[in-house]
Amino acid sequence: MMENDFRKMVGYQIYPKSFKDTNGDGIGDLQGIIEKLPYIQQLGVDFIWINPIYKSPQVDGGYDISDYYAIDERFGSLEDFKTLLHKSHEYGLKVIMDLVVNHTSDQHxxxxxxxxxxxxxxxxxxxxxxxxxxxxxxxxxxxxxxxxxxxxxxxxxxxxHAFAKEQPDLNWKNPKVRQEIYKMVRWWLELGVDGFRLDAISHLQKMPWSYKIKSWRGDGPWVPFMNVSGIEDYMTELKAIFDSYGALTVGEASGVRSMQAPDWTDEKGYVNMIFELEHNVRKANGRGSIYGYKKVIMRWQNDLLARGWNALYLENHDQPRSIDVFGNGSLASAKALAVSYMLLRGTPFIYQGQELGMRNFPFTSSDQLRSEEVIAQYENLLTDLSAQEALQKVTQDSREHARTPMQWSDKANAGFTTGRPWMDIHPNYPQVNAEKQTELFELYQKLIQLRHDNQAIASGSIYFYFERHPQVLVYTRDEFLVIVNLGTKKAHLDFSKVEAFTDGSVSNYHSVLSSQPRPFERSMSLAPFEYQVYKK
Incomplete structure (x- = not known):
């Protein structure tokens, strides 16, 4: 097991089905991940998180597991996975897997x-x-x-079943269930896995069946099985196993609020970090709110400043592409978003293709949908809407956008496969691919290097300024000052009215990263999507 200094680390998330296919069946595989390890190492990240590769009927993208100990033949074999582990470690990369223990497949x-x-x-x-x-x-x-x-x-x-009917929930109150789960967790850690992303982990405990739902809005319908009292007993048992192996752990913990997160992630907490799910709340048109994103990020950063740790991300396999949700589809907006979150306090995750500026897919037919959940939603909408309206509505903020195949080159099928891809590839791949789109990739490299080289960014303090500004995010990480305009309009900042910037020391700020290099000034007019990173 490699040293677990997660505060300096950056992760890279792989959705294997769409990453790289090597056998021509149109589905990404473990050999494809092995082939692209040099690319991942070149980016500069420290570990990879691989979405489920266990044996599964694939009703929910592999989150319905029928055998915890077997690799699904779609992706390869256990020997392939052992090779991936060995090669990753040779490249200095940790490997964490999805741990799905709230439920199994109904075929288990x-x-x-x-x-x-x-x-x-x-x-x-x-x-x-x-x-x-x-x-x-x-x-x-x-x-x-x-x-x-x-x-x-x-x-x-x-x-x-908290999820699909094909995903029955396990009874964690049964000691025999827990023994089987813990045995499986140890088996993978003994194999050499470096840790886990704990899927839906906050749902293990349920309220008494007599609990009456008080609200059907927001999270109300799911309160009976989100972070329910008693879950701490199960998490404490899991933590003991993780700690004994020095495992890197990140929890998907819906229902755990920012004020509760320190108890989950401090030195006595159950996991190293958790993903918050709040900043992805979108408007009716599928667009994200820049001010909403900013408010959520600031609250989580402040609430976990004294103790605890954030997992930072813009997008993942369940979210549409950030370049279209929070940006305007431009490379400039993707760069501004990258700077805005990569230098925060926490461990950043980059989702495959994010470093290229991959965009939401322009769906034109329901035949292009693959998620059974999304297809069912589409068919239900047809009772009230036309086919075109239903498709537009169901894909507006769909997880399908993130699951289109990785765009490696301008060759056929974007270099993803020699066969027919399991899901259509974005038509912009001749322009947006790993061979041509190096500008954003290189920015991510620089941001990762800043984290690796500077303790202030890796684990220093954080303080926010201009908190009520609708589109500009401004914060300090000890001696670093980060300024990002996330909006499509110009913005003005007057630092002369901010006490921390009224003494002479501000003249010592020099630029370390910028969209358009210029000295720090107490009065600044920022261009749309401009970013400036200064250091004293």
Missing amino acids: PWFLESKKSKDNPYRDFYLWEDATAQQLPNEWRSFFGGSAWTYDKETEQAYF
């Missing part, structure tokens, strides 16, 4: 046994309750829409 042997009868030894591995087809245990809803219960007429009970 545990669930297949569990369904057989009420007295099956595996029945209590899942959450079964008496029910009828008309009367389910309660009114709770799943994240994917519809009831969180699916009725089984053979045993006259229903099972609980």
Whole structure:
């Protein structure tokens, strides 16, 4: 196990199905990741996070696991994965996997046994309750829409699922379930995995089934299974295993608020860091709010300043591309966004293609959709909307945008595959690809190097200025000053009215990174998407 100094690290997220295909079947594979390790090393990151590669029916992109110990044949073999681990470590890269332990696939042997009868030894591995087809245990809803219960007429009970009906939740109150999960976690760590991203980890504990949902707005419908009291017992047990291996851990912990996050991520916390899910809230038109993004980021940074640690990101496999959500599709906006988050206090993650400025896909037909959840939403919308309107609505802020294949070159299929890609490739790949789009890539290299070379950025303090400005983010990291205009309009800043900038020391600021180099001035007019990084 390599040294775990996560405060200096930068991660790179890989959605393997869309990363690089080497056998011509149109689906990315482990050999493709191995092939591109030099590219990842060149970027300068410290670890890679690989989305699920376990055996799975792929109802939910691999987050429905049917065998925790097997690699899905779509991606290769366990031997391929061992090679990937070995090669990654040779390149100085850690490897973390998705750990999906809130639920399994309904094709997992545990669930297949569990369904057989009420007295099956595996029945209590899942959450079964008496029910009828008309009367389910309660009114709770799943994240994917519809009831969180699916009725089984053979045993006259229903099972609980926070996500799709093909993803039954495990019963964490059962010690045998926990023993099996912990055994599996140790197995992967013994194999050489460096850590985990803990999927949906805040849902392990549920409220009593009698809990009545008080609000159907916002997070209200999911309160009964988000960060419920008692989860700390399970997380403490998991932490003991992680700590014994020095594992790098990041939690996807919806329902954990910024004020609660220090308890999850400080020295006594369960994981090294958690992803916040708040800054991705979007308007009705699918666009993100720059001021909303800024407010959420500042709050999380401030609430975790005394203790705890942030996981920083702009986009991932579940979010549309940031260049179109928060930017205006231009390379300039992608650069400004990169500077805005890469120098914050926390561990940044870069999602594949983000470093190239890959954009949201221009969907023209429902045939281009691949997610079963999105397809179901589209079909439901057809009752009230035209096909074109339904497609526009369902893809407005869809996860499908992030899952189009990686654009490696201007050759056929963007160099992703020699076969037919499992999902259509963005038509802009002749211009936007890893061979041609080096400008943004090089900026990310510089930002990563700043983190590696400067303790102030790796783990120093942070203080925000002009907090109410609608489009400019300004903060200091000890001796560094970061100024980013995230808007499409010019912006003016008057530092002469800010006490911290009224003494003579500000004249010592010199530019270390800039979209248009110029000296620091107490009165500054910023061009759209201009960024300036100064150091005393």
